[in-house]
Amino acid sequence: MNSSQRSPKEIDVSVIVPVFNEESVLPEFHKRLTSVLNTVRESSEIIYVNDGSTDNSTAVINDFKQTRTKIRLINLSRNFGKEGAMCAGFSKSNGKAVILIDADLQDPPELIPLMVSKWKNGFDIVNMQRTIRRGESWFKKFSAAMFYRILNKLSDYHIPADVGDFRLLSRRVVNELNQLTEKNVYMKGLLVWPGFDQVILQFERDRRWCGDSKWPFLKLVGLAVDGITSFSTKPLQLATYLGGTLAFTSFLYGLWVILKTIFFGESVTGFPTIMVAMLALGGFQLLSIGLIGSYVGRIYNEVKNRPRFIIKDEIVSEAMESSVTR
Ligand code: UDP
Numbered sequence: 001m002n003s004s005q006r007s008p009k010e011i012d013v014s015v016i017v018p019v020f021n022e023e024s025v026l027p028e029f030h031k032r033l034t035s036v037l038n039t040v041r042e043s044s045e046i047i048y049v050n051d052g053s054t055d056n057s058t059a060v061i062n063d064f065k066q067t068r069t070k071i072r073l074i075n076l077s078r079n080f081g082k083e084g085a086m087c088a089g090f091s092k093s094n095g096k097a098v099i100l101i102d103a104d105l106q107d108p109p110e111l112i113p114l115m116v117s118k119w120k121n122g123f124d125i126v127n128m129q130r131t132i133r134r135g136e137s138w139f140k141k142f143s144a145a146m147f148y149r150i151l152n153k154l155s156d157y158h159i160p161a162d163v164g165d166f167r168l169l170s171r172r173v174v175n176e177l178n179q180l181t182e183k184n185v186y187m188k189g190l191l192v193w194p195g196f197d198q199v200i201l202q203f204e205r206d207r208r209w210c211g212d213s214k215w216p217f218l219k220l221v222g223l224a225v226d227g228i229t230s231f232s233t234k235p236l237q238l239a240t241y242l243g244g245t246l247a248f249t250s251f252l253y254g255l256w257v258i259l260k261t262i263f264f265g266e267s268v269t270g271f272p273t274i275m276v277a278m279l280a281l282g283g284f285q286l287l288s289i290g291l292i293g294s295y296v297g298r299i300y301n302e303v304k305n306r307p308r309f310i311i312k313d314e315i316v317s318e319a320m321e322s323s324v325t326r
Pocket residue numbers: 017018019020021022051079080081082085101102103104106212213214215
């Protein structure tokens with residue numbers, strides 16, 4: 001990169017921050033982020049993507065004073081979820097590298113210079129792996145560990161465990177991601193899908209600075225199902241294997257019953273056996289239908305082809321050269 005040939009508008013690093021009702025933490029987050037960005041040589045922009053916040057997050061961001069770093073605020077038309085907000089950020093980013101970071105200070109902004117230096121060393125993706133997850137229950141940690149194990153057993157390529165959305169992506173990776181039209185985005189899988197040269201750095205994840213997680217348990221289960229069904233069709237084959245095994249066992253059992261009746265005769269017995277067989281079969285059938293249903297649901301969502309996000313307006317900071325886009 002030759003800086004002398006660069007036009008003044010070119011930006012090295014875009015930092016994308018999805019924001020959903022984070023008014024209490026935003027001032028502290030912004031202070032820490034800008035002071036870090038001011039220490040790196042590369043030029044930068046912060047893109048706050050307001051994901052339909054209902055609190056004062058927008059006003060708080062509007063009050064941020066311009067420093068060396070350009071500040072942009074993209075308002076979505078409603079709450080589209082973090083994945084939608086991140087996609088909106090990607091589509092609007094200008095940087096040669098893009099960093100995703102949460103607003104709640106669980107991902108320390110102080111690690112950004114290290115991430116940028118790895119990118120300068122030629123890596124296209126810098127994955128940040130959590131070694132310690134502070135402020136999370138053992139149950140959340142355990143279920144997360146199980147989830148990554150299952151996902152990687154089923155998925156055709158490796159999705160690194162404990163790597164959240166906090167990471168750096170080079171422009172060419174972001175360009176690839178912008179071209180994807182998938183509607184049910186499972187970001188953690190999608191972000192490694194393009195491939196390229198990757199490196200994993202480890203860090204200790206802090207607890208939330210304040211406020212509550214926006215991911216209640218059921219939403220997390222939904223995310224886990226989304227993750228598995230986006231990246232593997234193996235669960236669909238499960239029904240075939242289960243059905244096959246059951247059919248084969250029933251065949252053997254049937255044969256045995258016939259032979260037994262022929263040679264020893266049979267009084268009316270076997271009610272429990274029938275009940276057990278019926279219930280088991282019914283259970284497997286419902287399970288398989290449910291599984292197929294979740295894939296059909298995904299296809300349905302893809303076919304509808306609705307956008308992943310809608311941008312209401314965009315505000316560029318300082319004199320807030322307000323440029324409204326749709
Ligand atoms: N977030 C968002 N839209 C949502 C939910 C969350 O943009 O619908 C943002 C949120 O403001 C934060 C980040 O995504 O910056 C991570 O959210 P949270 O801390 O609630 O998730 P957790 O750390 O518990 O996984």
